[in-house]
Amino acid sequence: MNTTLFLQQCLTGISLGGAYALIAIGYTLVYGILRLINFAHGDIFMMAGYFMIFAMAVFPWYVSIPIVLIATVILGVLIERTAYKPLRSAPRMSVMISAIGVSYLLQNLATYLFTALPKGYPEIPILKKIYNFGGISASLVTFLTPVITIVLVFLLLQLIGHTKVGMAMRAVSKDYETAQLMGIRIDRTISFTFAVGSLLAGVGSILYFTDRMTVFPFSGSLPGLKCFVAAVIGGIGSIPGAVVGGFILGIGETVLVAMGYSTFSDAFTFILLIIMLLIRPTGIFGEKVTDKV
Amino acid sequence: MDKTLTTNKKRNMILNIAAIAVLIGMITFLQFNSADYTYQISTLERACCYMVVAVSMNLLTGFTGLFSLGQAGFMAIGAYVTAILTIPVESRPSVYYVDGISPVIANLEVPFFVALLIGGLAAAVIAALIGIPVLRLKSDYLAIATLGFSEIIRALISAPQFNRITNGSFGLKNIPGFPNLYVFFGIVALCIVLMVLLINSSYGRAFKAIREDEIAAQSMGINLFHYKELSFVISSFFTGVGGGLLAMFMRSIDSKTFQVALTYDILLIVVLGGIGSVTGSVLGSLLIIFGREWLRFFDEPLTVAGVNVPLFRTGFRMVVFSVLLMVVVLYYRRGLMGTTEFSWDGLFGWFKKLPSRFGKRTDRKKEDTK
Amino acid sequence: MSEKKNVLRLDHITMQFGGVVAVNDLNLEVNEHEIVALIGPNGAGKTTAFNCVTGIYEPTNGSVYFNGEVILSNHPRGKMAKAYAGDYPTIGGKSIIKTPDVITKMGIARTFQNIRLFHNLTVFDNVLIAKHMRAKQNVFSATLRLNMTEEKRMRRETEELLKMQDLYEYRNEIASSLPYGLQRRLEIARALATEPTLLLLDEPAAGMNPQETQELTDFIKEIRDKYHLTIFMIEHHMDLVMQISDRIYVLDFGRLISQGTPEEVQNDPRVIDAYLGVGDEDA
Numbered sequence: 001m002n003t004t005l006f007l008q009q010c011l012t013g014i015s016l017g018g019a020y021a022l023i024a025i026g027y028t029l030v031y032g033i034l035r036l037i038n039f040a041h042g043d044i045f046m047m048a049g050y051f052m053i054f055a056m057a058v059f060p061w062y063v064s065i066p067i068v069l070i071a072t073v074i075l076g077v078l079i080e081r082t083a084y085k086p087l088r089s090a091p092r093m094s095v096m097i098s099a100i101g102v103s104y105l106l107q108n109l110a111t112y113l114f115t116a117l118p119k120g121y122p123e124i125p126i127l128k129k130i131y132n133f134g135g136i137s138a139s140l141v142t143f144l145t146p147v148i149t150i151v152l153v154f155l156l157l158q159l160i161g162h163t164k165v166g167m168a169m170r171a172v173s174k175d176y177e178t179a180q181l182m183g184i185r186i187d188r189t190i191s192f193t194f195a196v197g198s199l200l201a202g203v204g205s206i207l208y209f210t211d212r213m214t215v216f217p218f219s220g221s222l223p224g225l226k227c228f229v230a231a232v233i234g235g236i237g238s239i240p241g242a243v244v245g246g247f248i249l250g251i252g253e254t255v256l257v258a259m260g261y262s263t264f265s266d267a268f269t270f271i272l273l274i275i276m277l278l279i280r281p282t283g284i285f286g287e288k289v290t291d292k293v
Numbered sequence: 294m295d296k297t298l299t300t301n302k303k304r305n306m307i308l309n310i311a312a313i314a315v316l317i318g319m320i321t322f323l324q325f326n327s328a329d330y331t332y333q334i335s336t337l338e339r340a341c342c343y344m345v346v347a348v349s350m351n352l353l354t355g356f357t358g359l360f361s362l363g364q365a366g367f368m369a370i371g372a373y374v375t376a377i378l379t380i381p382v383e384s385r386p387s388v389y390y391v392d393g394i395s396p397v398i399a400n401l402e403v404p405f406f407v408a409l410l411i412g413g414l415a416a417a418v419i420a421a422l423i424g425i426p427v428l429r430l431k432s433d434y435l436a437i438a439t440l441g442f443s444e445i446i447r448a449l450i451s452a453p454q455f456n457r458i459t460n461g462s463f464g465l466k467n468i469p470g471f472p473n474l475y476v477f478f479g480i481v482a483l484c485i486v487l488m489v490l491l492i493n494s495s496y497g498r499a500f501k502a503i504r505e506d507e508i509a510a511q512s513m514g515i516n517l518f519h520y521k522e523l524s525f526v527i528s529s530f531f532t533g534v535g536g537g538l539l540a541m542f543m544r545s546i547d548s549k550t551f552q553v554a555l556t557y558d559i560l561l562i563v564v565l566g567g568i569g570s571v572t573g574s575v576l577g578s579l580l581i582i583f584g585r586e587w588l589r590f591f592d593e594p595l596t597v598a599g600v601n602v603p604l605f606r607t608g609f610r611m612v613v614f615s616v617l618l619m620v621v622v623l624y625y626r627r628g629l630m631g632t633t634e635f636s637w638d639g640l641f642g643w644f645k646k647l648p649s650r651f652g653k654r655t656d657r658k659k660e661d662t663k
Numbered sequence: 664m665s666e667k668k669n670v671l672r673l674d675h676i677t678m679q680f681g682g683v684v685a686v687n688d689l690n691l692e693v694n695e696h697e698i699v700a701l702i703g704p705n706g707a708g709k710t711t712a713f714n715c716v717t718g719i720y721e722p723t724n725g726s727v728y729f730n731g732e733v734i735l736s737n738h739p740r741g742k743m744a745k746a747y748a749g750d751y752p753t754i755g756g757k758s759i760i761k762t763p764d765v766i767t768k769m770g771i772a773r774t775f776q777n778i779r780l781f782h783n784l785t786v787f788d789n790v791l792i793a794k795h796m797r798a799k800q801n802v803f804s805a806t807l808r809l810n811m812t813e814e815k816r817m818r819r820e821t822e823e824l825l826k827m828q829d830l831y832e833y834r835n836e837i838a839s840s841l842p843y844g845l846q847r848r849l850e851i852a853r854a855l856a857t858e859p860t861l862l863l864l865d866e867p868a869a870g871m872n873p874q875e876t877q878e879l880t881d882f883i884k885e886i887r888d889k890y891h892l893t894i895f896m897i898e899h900h901m902d903l904v905m906q907i908s909d910r911i912y913v914l915d916f917g918r919l920i921s922q923g924t925p926e927e928v929q930n931d932p933r934v935i936d937a938y939l940g941v942g943d944e945d946a
Contacts, residue, residue, distance in 0.1 A: 037433055086623055093360055096436065097564055098622045100362075104557045105615035112608035221553065222444065228437055263452040270441035277434060278426040487806065494805040495795045495814065498784075502792045505781035508719060511763040512773055514796030514857055523802060632783070 004135045009258045010251065015142040015211070017250025018149035022204030023227035024234070024242035025156065026197030032173040032237035033193050035092060039099040040079055042224015043106035044198055048072040048205035049121060049215035050114055056122035064122075069202040076198025077191050085187065103221070110217035118214035127210050145207045152200060153243050160239070165192055173237065222266060226253075229273045235286025244284060248272075305637045324474045334474070335542075340582035341481040342539040347562040347574040348485050349531035355569035355632070356492055357524040358504030359432050363423075363439030364559045366446040367529045368536030369551035370419060371412035373450060375537030376465040376546060377401070377458065378408035384467045388460065395457040405469065409480070409537040416533025417526045428521045435525075443556065451548040464547025468540050480538065484531055489571055491527065500524050561618045565628050573630030580629075581614075588613065667694040669731065670861050670893045671716065671771075676725035677749035678711050678917075679739075685711040687917040688751040689725075693861070698887060698894045700904045702928075703914035704937060709897045710776055712914070713865055716895075717773050718763040724749050726759075729769060729861070734761045750918075768796060772859035774850045776866045776897070782839035786830055786849055789838050790821045793856035821856065828852040844875055848882075855890060862886075864896035868903055876900050880907055905929065913937065 023045055030038040051071045055064035083102045087095045127141040160166035168189045171179040180186050208223070209215055230249045234241025249269055256265040276283065323334055346364055353359050382402050385394050403411070419442075427438045449455060451462045459465070471477040491497050499520050502510040511517055540546050558581070566577025588610050595605035621628060633639065671693040678686040686708040693699045701709050714720040716727055718735060723743060726736035736759040739747040747753065761769075781789050794817040804810045825831040828848055833841060838849060847867060854862060867883070868876045880903050887894055898904050904911060905925045913921040913928055915937040921928050928934055 035433075037437060083619065083623065090626065093354070093358070093568075094622060094626055096360060096433075097560065098619070100557065100560065101615065101619045101622050104554075105612070105619055108608065108611040108615045112606075112612045115608075225437070225441055225444065229441065232434070232437070263448055263454065266448050267445040270438070270445050273438060273441060274423070274426050277430060277438070281430050281434075490808065491802070491806040494802075494808075495791075495798055495800060495817065496802050496805050498788060498792045499795050501784060501788075502781050505783060506779050508763075509775070509779040509781065510792075511719070512717065512767055512775075512779075513793045513853070514764045514767040515792075516762065516764040527802075 008136050008138070009254055011136060011138055011142055013251035013254030014247060015138075015145040015207075015250070016254055017247035018145035019204045019208040019211075019246075020223070020227050020230050020250045021149050021243040021246025022152065022200045022207070023223065024230040024246045025153070025239055026201050027228045028231040028234070028236055028239060028242040029169075029193050029197045031231065033169065033190060034084070034095070036084065036095050036099060037228060038197075039096070039224070040083075040102035040106060041197065041201060042220035042222075042227070043103045043110075044072060044076050044079070044220070045201045045205045045208075045224060046110065046215065046217065046220025047075055047106060048202045049209045049219065050110065050119070052206060052209065053119055053122060053215065061122075061124045061126075065206065068206065069199055072202035072205070073195045073198045076194045076201070080191055080194040085190075103224075107217050107221065114217065116217055118216040118219075121209040121213050121215055123213075124206075124210060139211075141207060141210045148203065148207065149243065149246075152203065153239065156196065156200075157239060159196075165189070169193055226266075226269045229269050231283075232273060233276050233283055235283030238283070238285040241283055241285035301638060308637050320474050320478055327474070336583055336586050338477060338542045339539075340578050341478065342535055342542055343559060343562060343582055344575055344578040345481055345484045345538060346532050346535035346559050347566070347578050348488050348571055349528045349535065350559055350563050351566075351568065351571060351574045352488050352492060352500075352531070353524055353528035354563060355567075356497060356504060357500040357521065359428075359521055359525060360436045361439040361525065361528070362436050362553075362556050362560075363420075363443045363529070364532055365551040365553060365555040366439065366443030367416040367420065367532040368539060368555065369443075369446050369450060369548070370416045371409070371533030371536030372540035372546050372551070373459055373465070374412035374415045374533075375405070375408045376468045376540045378403050378411060379405050379469050379541070380465065380467050381469065388465060388467050389457065391460065391463055392456040398458060405471075405541060406480070409534050409541075412537040413530040413534040416536070417530040420526050420529030421522065424522045424525045428525060429518055440553065440556070443551075443553065447548050447551055450551075459548075462548060464545060465540075466545035468544050468546070470541055470544055477538070477542075480534075484534055485571070485575070488527075488531060492571065496520075496523070557618075561614065564618060565621050567628035567630035567632065569632035570628070570630035570634055572635035573628055576629055576635075585610065585614070667697070669693075670695050670697075670729065671895060672728040673712070673716070674726040674728065675751040675754060676712065676715055676722050676727065677747075677751060678708070678715055678720060679723040679743065679747065679749060682746065682748065684748050685917050686715065686722075686914075687749055689914070689917075689919055691912050691919070691922070693893055693895045695893055696887070696891065697909045698883065698896070698907050700908040700911045701895070701897050701914060702899070702901075702904060702911060703920075707914040708917040709914055710865055711917075713773065713863055713897060716766075716863065717771060718761055718766045721760050723747065724751060724753055726754065729766075729771060732769075733759050734766055734769065735759060764796070767857055767859075770858070770860040771863065772854035772857045772861070773863035774847070774854055774865055774867060776869065778843075778846050778850055780838040780846060780850060780853070782837075784838060785834065786836050786838055786841065787821060787825065787834040789849060790824055790853050790856045791817060793853045794821060797858060824852055824856055843870055847871075847879075851882075851886070855886065859892065861893045861895065864894065864898075866897050866899060868898060868900045871900075873902075876903055879903065883907060 023041065026041050027038060030036055030041070048068055051068045052064060055067045059067065079102055083098045084095060087098055127144070128139050130137055130139055131143060160169055168179070168184045169192070171182065171184055172186060172189050176186065226249055227246065230245035231242045232245070233248060234243070234245030249272070252268055252272065253265045256262070256268055323330055327334055346368060350364055353361055377398055378401060380388055382400055385399065423438060423442055427434050450459045453461050455461065499510070499515050502513060502515055503517060503520055507517055543550070562577040562581050563574055565581065566573030566575070591605055591610040591613060592607050593605060594601060669692055673689050673691045676686055676689040677684065689712055701712065703709055711720065715722040715735065722735055722737050724738050724747065727734050736756065738753040738755055738758065781792065798813050798817055800810055800813050822831065825834055830845065830849055830852060833845065838846065841849060851864070851867065868879050871879060883894060884907060886892060908925055910923065911925055911928045912919060913934050920933045920937055921931040
């Protein structure tokens with residue numbers, strides 16, 4: 001493998017990793033605040049893909065993107081309100097089952113509405129334009145994804161670290177009940193968290209599908225699982241962790257595909273998960289939490 | 294007081310024997326009229342395969358409080374092991390027509406009950422390996438690790454590298470079926486009875502203790518990891534056997550049979566029946582599988598008085614089922630049975646209460662003063 | 664006292680959570696057949712000390728001995744090595760960490776401050792589960808009912824225990840439906856079912872009125888004599904503590920500030936300071 005090809009593969013990996021990172025953040029935020037694996041997150045990402053198809057059928061891309069993002073946020077918050085909010089005081093397993101139910105529902109709904117056949121993802125001409133940097137040629141989206149990821153993560157960290165709503169999010173994730181006693185509006189904070197997570201999933205969806213070119217009802221389930229694994233590897237609850245985890249998975253997967261083991265690239269994710277759980281269950285950036293007895 | 298107790302006991306005993314007799318009678322009837330009832334028999338058989346898996350999921354989720362989403366994966370292991378070991382040697386060349394068969398398994402053929410057992414054991418061994426890193430941690434990780442594992446298994450089964458063992462994406466066929474219905478239902482009943490006996494044993498109580506309060510269970514001398522691992526391994530064993538039964542029922546399998554949707558079907562059964570109730574799972578699997586057959590018309594275009602009802606087309610049935618799952622989770626979290634089991638006393642009690650539910654208020658008062 | 668056999672010994676136990684040292688260089692001993700109390704204002708680290716003894720927490724530094732055998736021994740490792748802020752230097756050596764179930768098996772049983780029964784199970788099953796640990800069986804013999812004598816023995820002993828605790832009439836009730844006082848008693852019965860030699864009681868009289876407290880006092884003495892127990896307890900009711908304790912240890916802000924007989928502790932100015940100075944003692 002020559003250097004150019006190697007760099008080319010690296011870029012593809014980083015780009016995929018960037019999209020993974022954006023989705024992984026959604027998992028990590030929700031897990032941090034509700035201790036819930038939001039199984040539906042991958043399917044929100046899938047639905048965002050369909051939204052884009054329908055938006056682009058009518059509007060130009062610069063109108064479609066905001067529409068898709070807004071629709072995705074609405075979907076995310078709607079799911080939180082209908083499927084998770086009624087179960088606030090229920091055992092955690094019930095909430096998890098509810099999340100699986102939503103995932104199942106979205107997949108079946110997509111199959112019903114849009115059929116199980118893959119639908120072509122609309123091309124955004126600017127994003128698909130091929131650029132050439134020092135012998136590496138790739139479409140703009142490949143170059144752009146890591147940049148967008150880093151910028152969004154930076155903004156998110158500012159939001160969480162330096163704003164009132166960010167402080168509320170941190171408080172709720174530390175101690176739910178005490179935060180409530182301090183006058184933080186739990187439901188509003190949780191909805192906001194879902195909105196942020198869905199927004200990032202929407203962005204991730206545009207970047208990911210522009211590269212993949214088709215959407216089908218199950219195209220969210222495996223990437224979703226992988227992104228949760230990315231969040232666990234980075235340390236669930238930690239935003240930088242989710243980003244690092246996303247990049248690790250994206251690059252690792254691309255390398256495996258390049259080496260001709262594409263069948264095992266999915267298995268790689270879960271083997272990495274098992275190894276990580278064995279050597280450092282709290283993930284790269286995670287802190288050990290002692291439950292009070 | 295004591296007298297009514299013993300008469301109740303006697304009555305229950307008679308009812309139990311009667312129920313078993315009716316069941317055997319029904320099976321005998323179906324056995325001798327199988328040609329007329331192929332459709333009903335095959336639906337019933339499918340329901341029974343799911344039943345074994347649903348009860349085993351309940352053993353883990355309802356009684357030990359652990360949440361695994363690897364049912365499809367463990368079923369796939371059981372199914373493929375059973376299939377590979379039972380497909381008649383002489384018909385193997387026609388099954389593995391693409392790449393030929395690996396010489397290791399080419400002449401390996403065992404009786405089906407041995408194959409089912411080995412299939413279950415294979416699933417159990419893999420469960421044990423997954424459990425070692427995962428079960429020491431918070432239980433959330435089990436769900437994600439098993440779901441991931443399930444996907445890996447499916448990917449491996451369909452991988453062209455394993456064509457000579459699993460026949461890749463072409464699937465396996467010519468799997469021999471059951472000699473008769475008695476054998477099939479006998480195996481299903483045996484599996485469920487064994488799990489019920491386990492749940493009601495000292496070990497089952499230890500599982501329940503973990504479900505109730507891990508810290509208190511530990512303080513009672515129960516090693517959390519060992520018991521979680523035990524429960525997970527046993528549950529996966531029966532899931533594997535269930536998968537093997539499904540393979541023998543379907544006669545031909547491929548990797549698409551064992552998609553995550555299969556796990557979700559089982560989950561729906563367990564949730565609908567009641568998490569923590571074996572009879573609930575039994576009832577749930579019959580309801581869901583028969584329900585799905587009856588509701589097939591959802592998937593076909595429906596015309597009422599010349600007008601085409603727009604909702605009815607392919608995929609609508611599954612939407613209905615996923616909405617059903619959501620409704621049960623959100624509004625009837627107990628499912629049909631909650632954590633209670635079916636009992637004759639319970640049934641009679643329910644019947645006795647019926648008039649007070651629908652009857653006048655005075656009746657209810659009488660009931661209360663009693 | 665020194666001629667008595669030593670049952671439990673805490674040796675320089677320190678427990679640190681992040682930057683907070685919850686228990687700091689705690690040394691104490693409990694001898695055979697004694698009733699020893701651990702008292703102190705709220706948040707003094709008493710329950711944390713209990714959790715260190717039963718293996719629910721790994722102590723950050725120090726050792727715990729049970730009947731002369733080390734059951735827990737640890738020193739700050741990893742990140743904690745830098746952050747360690749205990750008074751006593753790190754002890755070094757090999758870490759020995761037994762899990763709670765092993766410690767229970769060795770003969771230490773406990774109750775919890777915030778009752779931890781198996782809430783949805785019956786009273787009978789709650790106690791029966793505690794019998795599981797010492798039963799001679801395996802998963803096959805239990806499932807296939809090969810050894811019914813063992814199961815019968817467990818049930819018989821559970822029945823006896825429940826009768827002794829006046830809980831027999833509630834045996835088919837769901838544990839969480841019992842009144843508070845009975846739940847506490849059930850928790851003690853469940854602990855006794857593990858056949859301990861050392862019983863740790865975490866605020867057994869919490870939420871009880873004076874009469875119930877008096878009954879509990881007699882009850883604790885009674886079970887000690889009946890089962891040849893050594894008792895180590897955390898308690899806020901001073902009447903109870905002063906009445907039955909052979910010795911008392913006083914903890915404040917994680918440190919041991921006084922120890923001795925009830926009279927000695929009562930007259931210790933440091934103890935009075937700790938309780939009155941803090942002023943949040945409401946027991």
